[in-house]
Amino acid sequence: MSIRVAEFYSGIGGMHFALKESGVDGQVVRAFDINTVANAVYKHNFGEVRLMQRCIESLPMTLFEGLKADLWTMSPPCQPYTRQGLQQGSEDARAKSFLFLVGLLAKLQRKPKYLLVENVTGFDKSDTRTILLRQLVRAGYRFEEYVLNPLQLCYPNSRTRYYLLAKLDAQPRECSDTEEFPHRFCCDVPGANLIQPEIDTNGNVDFERSIWHHDGVRQVKEFLEDLSPEELAHYQLSQQLADRHECVHDVVTPDDRRTLCFTKGYTWYAKGTGTLLEFQDKTGTDSADSHNIRYFTPREVASLMGFPASFTFPSDTSIKQRYRLLGNSLSVSVVAMLMDYLLTRM
Ligand SMILES: C[S@@+](CC[C@H](N)C(=O)[O-])C[C@H]1O[C@@H](n2cnc3c(N)ncnc32)[C@H](O)[C@@H]1O
Incomplete structure (x- = not known):
């Protein structure tokens, strides 16, 4: 059965292209982004998708219920978490829309069965990550976190990013506002054929140094x-x-x-x-x-x-x-x- 996908922060459609490449039988039922230039590119490539040029946090709950989406893809603004920025995390105004979506998960009658979040690696140390994980636990999502780099798939391009995958098949449980989660990020995805990076004694992963010269990476x-x-x-x-x-x-x-x-x-x-x-x-x-x-x-x-x-x-x-x-x-x-x-x- 074809799954219904809501693409939040759709930009130029990276998630949509990924859905097509994945081979998963899915259909993007709505895309959301405020950037007019990005939206023109999205429409140019996916003219059939209904694209909403609205601030996500200004949309009513009924709209989210009405989407009946099975998968939410989310690549929210990274500025609150980048090294170059002030790293204000959830205090940064640009984190507001994502926190709004995270808050919705507890309230929705029909929750998306799957979630996929992408962000810069600074996100994994942020309070936004902790807020997200607490909410997932309360709503009954099981989740896995990854730090991956396209070098591992033999692309000669380094782009280390944080990814969260979540599936609504766990028992919801109480989770206090003080609960913390260990920083355990995986660099290997079950069933995927990835080049593994070296991990130093402090647990730091260096994709570039260890994979740059790997013969398997394409020229x-x-x-x-x-x-x-x-x-x-x-x-x-x-x-x-x-x-x-x-x-x-x-x-x-x-x-x-x-x-x-x-x-x-x-x-x-x-x-x-x-x-x-x-x-x-x-x-x-x-x-x-x-x-x-x-x-x-x-x-x-x-x-x-x-x-x-x-x-x-x-x-x-x-x-x-x-x-x-x-x-x-x-x-x-x-x-x-x-x-x-x-x-x-x-
Ligand atoms: C990191 S980019 C995501 C890019 C996208 N994944 C792609 O493939 O191009 C974040 C996007 O979120 C959009 N955005 C930021 N705040 C938003 C908000 N409050 N509501 C809707 N879109 C927002 C930006 O315009 C930007 O395109």
Whole structure:
């Protein structure tokens, strides 16, 4: 039987693409996001889905009951939990809508049977996680938490993220407002074939150091577009930025098997926002000056994040907007694997 999916914080549809890739028989019955640019991309790819451009926390309870959704996917704003931010957690106004959804779980007559949450790794240390877990226990959800990286699925792109899977098949129980939960995050999903990272004696996981040089990871060249000279010129690193050496800090070649996480600021500030590509210049030079260093195109970033070839942007989405939206999105293949596990084996 086809499951009904409600996609909260739908952005450009990373969860929807993951649902399709997972092979789970499901249908997105409603998507929710306040960002007009993201919503235009979503509609461009999934015109058949009803998309609500409303603040989630302003919606009435009857709407959530009426969805009759079996699965809620949630990738709420990460700013309350990022290292770069103030890490205010639940005190941050941007956490409000997620806390609203978490609060609804106790009140709904017809609760979703499955939940899937994605966020940055700072989320696992936040008070929002604790509030979420207490609520899950009270409502009768069994849950599992993961910290995973697409490198484990042989994508040459690092994007370490926190994932929570929950299933409504436990006995609800009392849970006080002081109950805490151990930080036990799994890097291996039952039945999935994942490369395992090294874990140091303090329990810290280093995906990049331990998997970057693994032969199983695919080479960057598999994800590159064949650019015309005009297109190439568009993505080339400017001499001005190249001259500021501190900006050019992470460069790979097509033969490499790694790129850093592409963030929403890719190209804006250059440093720390993603990886650049050293390509073989048409004139035959292989020295790394600005002439043979370029940015990855949005399409290449999308491919490195597991978006299928069918994913496209509307022509009026600017390059900066594309990078920004992709930086906010997720690793499609990691989520697809988790959906398959959640719906069929967990
Ligand atoms: C981390 S992004 C999720 C991206 C999405 N998973 C994707 O694949 O593109 C968070 C999204 O939540 C949306 N958002 C933030 N606060 C919201 C709210 N109160 N109500 C609805 N959407 C909200 C943002 O516009 C943003 O697109």
